[in-house]
Amino acid sequence: MKLTAFENNCARRVLRIPWTAKVTNVEVWERLQENSEFLNSLKIRKLRYFGHIMRQESPSIENMVITGLVPGKRSRGKPATAWIDNISEWTGLRGVQLVQATRNRVQWRVLSCRSRVQPSAPTKD
DSSP states (O other): OHHHHHHHHHHHHHTTOOTTSOOOHHHHHHHHTOOOOHHHHHHHHHHHHHHHHHTOSSOOHHHHHHHTOOOSOOOSSSOOOOHHHHHHHHHOOOHHHHHHHHHSHHHHHHHHHHTSOOOOOOOOO
């Protein structure tokens, strides 16, 4: 993923490791004595914002954009990954089930906490 590569690059810069040095990402994170948390925090924020937008009473511009109901034609090429695709993948819910889950704030918090990224060892890139 591009975000993981960015995070690894930032960790290397913090430690001032030149790009020519053959140091694995695992070694970099061991030297930092930290875990990679960027993707996890991004996912949490995205899920919280999605729940916030979907709980609004009247259909708003944000709601239309997130659900992909924007009128008009799409340009050529591979479709970009939509917000709703990420949310569906992380929660395991689709369509109406997803909207109903966001209406109940307590249920949505439990669901979003369960769908957090499990900490894993960095790849050896």
